Amino acid sequence: MxxxxxxxxxxxxxxxxxxxxxxxxxxxxxxxxxxxxxxxxxxxxxxxxxxxxxxxxxxxxxxxxxxxxxxxxxxxxxxxxxxxxxxxxxxxxxxxxxxxxxxxxxxxxxxxxxxxxxxxxxxLGDGGHGPFQRLRRTPDEVRSLLPPGRVLGVVADRPLHRPQLAQIAHAARTLAAHLLILIPVAESGPDGLPPEVLVRAVFAARDRMPRPPWSRCR
Incomplete structure (x- = not known):
């Protein structure tokens, strides 16, 4: 910009x-x-x-x-x-x-x-800052990727375990919403995990998320 x-x-x-x-x-x-x-x-x-x-x-x-x-x-x-x-x-x-x-x-x-x-x-430059560049999207790019309908946004600032995944799945079903996961990567999260580790941990839980999972790092 x-x-x-x-x-x-x-x-x-x-x-x-x-x-x-x-x-x-x-x-x-x-x-x-x-x-x-x-x-x-x-x-x-x-x-x-x-x-x-x-x-x-x-x-x-x-x-x-x-x-x-x-x-x-x-x-x-x-x-x-x-x-x-x-x-x-x-x-x-x-x-x-x-x-x-x-x-x-x-x-x-x-x-x-x-x-x-x-x-x-x-x-300046190509904007290649931080880890997992392919997951970094502008707001317009995210809107273009999301299908029509409601969207449930979840900020995953720590790994998602079974209780959190169950809550997310229940909320997505209740709202009949598509899921958008936002992973903060500016600095270490509340658990002290480096951003790279946090992203990998959240991605490891993809199979237990409501389909289709839409992910974005910010």
Whole structure:
């Protein structure tokens, strides 16, 4: 999702880079995929203030949660917010591969040595971030894969054992719904399982899920 923001390659090549924390990378992926529509980037102060006071963005759009990015203060010092050619920040994954760029239009201190930044995001590269790429779908892709009718969405943040599978099957039958499994992979789950292990554990239970199982990682 480019949001109409285009910068010359040389500007991005010379821009400072930063690796966000796991939950910030997860938010970034949701922004880039369109799952956070109508958001086009990380929220600035005006939106965050309005969200805290009214549960809405500054323009009045209802929105439930803050979507924020925090970076070290030394990176902020190298950005010129009034110059579009010198306010880009490249975001990388844990391996250092560029994932996206932020057009930083707002900064503010959050705690000692750290600053919040707001601005639109643009994807860099092919979006190949994180494990199990073939399971990562945009909202539009998921809609196109699902057949007509009701959908039961289940967030599987831990392995699914017999009691949970029985509850899921009962709910799916009661609602006459297709099943959509969403597996959080931004960081280790409540049980401390690495994302790769969690995905494999959930997939191991496919044969005991209502048919057809529709899976998606986020």
């Amino acid at each position: 480019s949001n109409g923001w285009v910068l010359p390659d040389e500007v991005l090549r010379d821009a400072p880079a930063y690796t966000p924390r796991a939950y910030e990378l997860a938010d970034l992926e949701l922004l880039l995929s369109g799952a956070y529509t109508p958001l086009t980037g990380f929220l600035g102060r005006a939106d965050l203030t309005a969200l805290t006071r009214r549960g809405r963005l500054d323009d009045g759009t209802p929105w439930p949660v803050p979507v924020t990015l925090e970076i070290p203060g030394e990176l902020v010092g190298g950005l010129e917010l009034d110059n579009p050619l010198h306010r880009a920040l490249v975001l990388t994954d844990a391996e250092g591969a560029p994932v996206a760029a932020v057009d930083v239009t707002d900064t503010w201190p959050t705690r000692e040595g750290r600053y919040g930044v707001g601005g639109a995001v643009r994807r």
